[in-house]
Amino acid sequence: MKSLIIYCSSYKNNTEKIARVFSEKMDSELINIKDITDVNIISYNLIGFGSGVYKESLSPKLFELAEKLDLKNKNVFVFSTSGIGMTFYNKKLIKLLMAKGAVNIGSFACKGNFIAREFSNNKLFDYIGRLSQGHPNDRDFKYAERFIERVLDSLEKNSKNK
Numbered sequence: 001m002k003s004l005i006i007y008c009s010s011y012k013n014n015t016e017k018i019a020r021v022f023s024e025k026m027d028s029e030l031i032n033i034k035d036i037t038d039v040n041i042i043s044y045n046l047i048g049f050g051s052g053v054y055k056e057s058l059s060p061k062l063f064e065l066a067e068k069l070d071l072k073n074k075n076v077f078v079f080s081t082s083g084i085g086m087t088f089y090n091k092k093l094i095k096l097l098m099a100k101g102a103v104n105i106g107s108f109a110c111k112g113n114f115i116a117r118e119f120s121n122n123k124l125f126d127y128i129g130r131l132s133q134g135h136p137n138d139r140d141f142k143y144a145e146r147f148i149e150r151v152l153d154s155l156e157k158n159s160k161n162k
């Protein structure tokens, strides 16, 4: 299966570290969104979209790119790193990808470190920032490996049942 990962990781390369774990396991191509404005996805049947979370949202650049793509019947998954490390930030992009005809096969999130005072005076953010130090760590990388193994297994099972 030919696969591709497109990611945005503009702050501390946290998301890029996770993207690299995935691409190694998937043997996929890796594209940093800062290097492209468009991409030809015709030959790929599995595409991962990843981003850091910036002010409650994945990168607008990823949404702009997704809007342009013909994703009919493409298998996709979404991943993010953020201060709190929750998958709910992925939902909006998943919704868009599915509206464009993609088949969603997974959602992954883990913490990515940030320094709150670099962009906010909010005390809660400062606390979350302190909890995020050291992430993504070895445990996050293992969790990422297990996630992508499950994704690949499920695709293989599906293709055998066809």
Ligand SMILES: Cc1cc2nc3c(=O)[nH]c(=O)nc-3n(C[C@H](O)[C@H](O)[C@H](O)COP(=O)(O)O)c2cc1C
Residues within 6 Å of the ligand: 008, 009, 010, 011, 012, 013, 014, 015, 016, 051, 052, 053, 054, 055, 056, 057, 081, 082, 083, 084, 085, 111, 112, 113, 114, 119
């Ligand atoms: C400007 C800015 C806004 C952020 N907003 C959020 C946020 O709303 N929620 C959150 O959990 N983390 C937030 N973070 C933390 C980042 O999501 C986290 O550091 C992430 O791992 C960055 O990914 P990257 O290094 O791949 O760019 C923010 C970080 C920055 C720099």
